[in-house]
Amino acid sequence: MSEVAPDAIRVGVLGARGRMGTEVCKAVDAAPDMELVAMVEVGDWLFNMSDAGAEVVIDFTRPEVVMDNLHWCIDQGIHTVVGTTGFTPERIKRVEHWLSAKPGLGSIIAPNFGIGAVLMMRFAQAAAKHFESAEVVEFHHPNKVDAPSGTATRTAELIAAARKEAGLGASPDATTQALDGARGADVEGVKVHAVRSAGMIAHQEVILGGAGETLTLRHDSVDRASFMPGVLLATRAVRSKPGLTVGIDSLLD
Numbered sequence: 001m002s003e004v005a006p007d008a009i010r011v012g013v014l015g016a017r018g019r020m021g022t023e024v025c026k027a028v029d030a031a032p033d034m035e036l037v038a039m040v041e042v043g044d045w046l047f048n049m050s051d052a053g054a055e056v057v058i059d060f061t062r063p064e065v066v067m068d069n070l071h072w073c074i075d076q077g078i079h080t081v082v083g084t085t086g087f088t089p090e091r092i093k094r095v096e097h098w099l100s101a102k103p104g105l106g107s108i109i110a111p112n113f114g115i116g117a118v119l120m121m122r123f124a125q126a127a128a129k130h131f132e133s134a135e136v137v138e139f140h141h142p143n144k145v146d147a148p149s150g151t152a153t154r155t156a157e158l159i160a161a162a163r164k165e166a167g168l169g170a171s172p173d174a175t176t177q178a179l180d181g182a183r184g185a186d187v188e189g190v191k192v193h194a195v196r197s198a199g200m201i202a203h204q205e206v207i208l209g210g211a212g213e214t215l216t217l218r219h220d221s222v223d224r225a226s227f228m229p230g231v232l233l234a235t236r237a238v239r240s241k242p243g244l245t246v247g248i249d250s251l252l253d
């Protein structure tokens with residue numbers, strides 16, 4: 001355990017024994033300006049967080065439990081940093097509503113804390129208006145519970161918004177599918193494809209096509225350590241960012 005500064009941020013981790021939670025506990029424990037005060041797993045008492053005086057709770061659990069966790073933390077006046085996926089626009093509105101009753105309280109929800117992944121999304125958004133075709137392909141380990149990934153969904157939403165703003169219609173596509181799913185899922189008019197394979201962690205390609213050229217943006221997380229600088233950045237920022245922040249893009253500049 002690292003030496004703890006007297007004014008260290010008191011951090012609790014939800015989903016502490018999961019693939020991400022384990023890494024997050026290590027990263028928080030090693031950060032000189034943070035103190036890991038609670039590690040909560042499925043079946044544990046959420047009040048362990050408040051009993052331990054957690055100021056910031058980091059959640060890497062599951063889409064089906066994250067809303068209850070978040071609601072409880074907000075109710076208790078605890079800031080939250082959330083990496084768990086499954087945040088639909090309707091869920092985001094509910095979180096904003098809960099936060100509106102707690103002035104000064106912050107929540108940062110990010111589909112991806114990898115700096116490279118955040119930049120990939122930014123580059124995809126910037127490039128989208130210049131190409132008539134755009135598709136997203138995500139690749140993950142086979143134990144991932146959701147598809148498409150939160151990152152792929154967010155990337156497709158950003159591309160769709162940029163295309164709409166530029167007055168672009170749908171990507172050209174004359175295909176009739178012989179089998180359902182052959183052309184992937186549709187996220188606001190942008191096709192998203194999900195690959196699951198042993199040997200992978202988290203990877204994504206954004207393929208943009210125009211007359212006689214393609215641009216492929218690719219990001220690879222080959223180790224979950226890739227998410228830790230972003231998680232720590234958000235944990236340091238959240239206490240002075242009241243309300244809801246979606247993504248860590250705005251924290252990078």
Ligand SMILES: NC(=O)C1=CN([C@@H]2O[C@H](COP(=O)(O)OP(=O)(O)OC[C@H]3O[C@@H](n4cnc5c(N)ncnc54)[C@H](OP(=O)(O)O)[C@@H]3O)[C@@H](O)[C@H]2O)C=CC1
Pocket residue numbers: 014015016017018019020021040041042043060061062063065082083084085086110111112113114150227
């Ligand atoms: N934003 C980002 O940068 C990243 C986001 N993720 C997302 O994070 C989430 C977790 O991923 P990952 O770590 O791989 O998944 P894991 O299944 O390895 O971890 C989730 C952990 O949460 C536990 N858990 C389930 N319910 C609760 C609960 N109510 N309270 C406390 N703990 C609970 C699980 O226990 P049990 O197994 O017993 O159910 C498990 O230990 C996913 O949504 C994933 O997409 C992943 C990587 C990066």
Ligand SMILES: O=C(O)C1=N[C@H](C(=O)O)C[C@H](O)C1
Pocket residue numbers: 085111112140144145148149150151152201202203
């Ligand atoms: O489950 C994962 O592993 C990951 N989940 C996030 C997502 O769904 O986008 C982030 C990253 O892709 C890893």
